[in-house]
Amino acid sequence: MSGQPRFVSPFYRPRCLAAAAPAGKAKLTHPGKAIMAGGIAGGIEICITFPTEYVKTQLQLDEKANPPKYRGISDCVKQTVNGHGVRGLYRGLSSLLYGSIPKAAVRFGVFEFISNKMRDENGKLSSTQGLLCGLGAGVAEAVVVVCPMETVKVKFIHDQSSANPKYKGFYHGVREIIRVEGLKGTYQGLTATVLKQGSNQAIRFYVMTSLRNWYKGDDPDKAINPLITGMFGAVAGAVSVFGNTPLDVIKTRMQGLEAKKYKSTLDCAVKIMKHEGPKAFYKGTVPRLGRVCMDVAIVFIIYEEVVKVLNNVWKTD
Numbered sequence: 001m002s003g004q005p006r007f008v009s010p011f012y013r014p015r016c017l018a019a020a021a022p023a024g025k026a027k028l029t030h031p032g033k034a035i036m037a038g039g040i041a042g043g044i045e046i047c048i049t050f051p052t053e054y055v056k057t058q059l060q061l062d063e064k065a066n067p068p069k070y071r072g073i074s075d076c077v078k079q080t081v082n083g084h085g086v087r088g089l090y091r092g093l094s095s096l097l098y099g100s101i102p103k104a105a106v107r108f109g110v111f112e113f114i115s116n117k118m119r120d121e122n123g124k125l126s127s128t129q130g131l132l133c134g135l136g137a138g139v140a141e142a143v144v145v146v147c148p149m150e151t152v153k154v155k156f157i158h159d160q161s162s163a164n165p166k167y168k169g170f171y172h173g174v175r176e177i178i179r180v181e182g183l184k185g186t187y188q189g190l191t192a193t194v195l196k197q198g199s200n201q202a203i204r205f206y207v208m209t210s211l212r213n214w215y216k217g218d219d220p221d222k223a224i225n226p227l228i229t230g231m232f233g234a235v236a237g238a239v240s241v242f243g244n245t246p247l248d249v250i251k252t253r254m255q256g257l258e259a260k261k262y263k264s265t266l267d268c269a270v271k272i273m274k275h276e277g278p279k280a281f282y283k284g285t286v287p288r289l290g291r292v293c294m295d296v297a298i299v300f301i302i303y304e305e306v307v308k309v310l311n312n313v314w315k316t317d
Contacts, residue, residue, distance in 0.1 A: 099149025
């Protein structure tokens with residue numbers, strides 16, 4: 001009856017409380033969105049930064065064992081422009097562009113796929129987990145995309161510096177490489193590439209995850225301004241440069257036209273140390289530092305912004 005007191009069990013909990021979701025749960029990014037956003041970001045980024053990549057590669061191929069052709073960054077740019085025009089700084093862009101789009105797509109797609117499995121109930125990813133996800137993403141992009149495309153790119157750039165260039169274009173170059181050296185000719189330096197890309201992305205995603213967690217604090221949904229994202233990306237890029245430039249130098253040598261003089265990745269490292277000294281492992285660091293900081297900053301900014309757009313037009317929740 002309405003006038004009698006109602007008995008309430010001590011084990012009763014209001015339904016609204018029992019079904020309450022954890023506060024501040026971060027949204028997960030669908031791997032499909034990550035693949036699309038990564039590909040778009042990678043394509044735009046490489047068109048902006050390629051000249052610095054060209055100079056870096058030229059300086060690394062300009063071995064001390066032979067009379068140096070370039071006296072530094074500015075001299076490399078000057079000689080290239082005088083000999084081939086401004087377009088010379090973009091020689092090999094097509095091969096890198098064809099690789100940059102799928103590379104970034106694989107990287108972010110694999111990262112989001114793995115990280116979605118590792119995040120806690122609030123959608124948060126720890127710094128260590130970010131490192132492991134980045135490592136997985138780096139290895140995947142190295143095997144699927146980076147090694148064959150970087151090998152072709154380095155051969156193109158090295159070919160231009162020779163007295164009689166033999167590659168007429170991207171497809172012609174690929175056909176010639178496969179005809180002369182077989183399919184394995186596009187997979188030179190695979191070990192060095194896997195080590196480089198794996199450590200690269202492990203470092204970058206570790207730094208990015210750490211900085212994001214620090215900035216967001218206890219609010220996983222806190223928005224990050226694109227400029228802040230760019231700053232975080234530049235820091236992550238700088239750390240990765242100093243962390244693995246020696247691997248980048250070895251990879252470049254293993255993929256050049258004179259790669260046959262090295263028996264393995266270890267043999268390449270030993271010969272560089274023996275004939276050129278430890279400083280050779282950091283050859284091209286300055287142009288690479290500038291390129292990578294800008295590269296990582298641009299990629300993360302564009303990636304995050306494209307994901308926001310995709311979230312509005314592609315509902316995956």
